[in-house]
Amino acid sequence: MPVESYRALHDEVLACPRAEERLAALRGETLAEIGLYALRRILDRSQADLAAELRISQSAVSQMEEGDDVKVSTLRSCVHGLGARLKIIAVFDDGDTETAVPIRIGPDPT
Numbered sequence: 001m002p003v004e005s006y007r008a009l010h011d012e013v014l015a016c017p018r019a020e021e022r023l024a025a026l027r028g029e030t031l032a033e034i035g036l037y038a039l040r041r042i043l044d045r046s047q048a049d050l051a052a053e054l055r056i057s058q059s060a061v062s063q064m065e066e067g068d069d070v071k072v073s074t075l076r077s078c079v080h081g082l083g084a085r086l087k088i089i090a091v092f093d094d095g096d097t098e099t100a101v102p103i104r105i106g107p108d109p110t
Contacts, residue, residue, distance in 0.1 A: 047061040050082070
């Protein structure tokens with residue numbers, strides 16, 4: 001039977017057993033794979049706007065988005081400029097379970 005609208009399709013999908021769990025897992029996987037370029041585009045920010053906020057050049061933003069070895073401090077500044085906080089998590093996978101441990105960068109607070 002053809003679906004007449006997005007709402008009908010949405011309701012049909014959610015009526016399937018365990019649909020909420022599967023959709024939540026897919027959202028998590030999607031977010032786990034997002035890069036800086038995609039994040040900036042989703043937030044409808046231009047490289048020039050972000051560069052101005054970070055007080056760097058537009059080409060520096062481009063290099064950061066394309067780079068594969070970005071400094072943590074640079075990444076933290078970029079993410080903050082997009083309105084978020086940076087969290088670094090180490091994931092330990094023993095085959096049956098996955099354990100996520102937040103990692104703090106910098107000296108221990110006293």
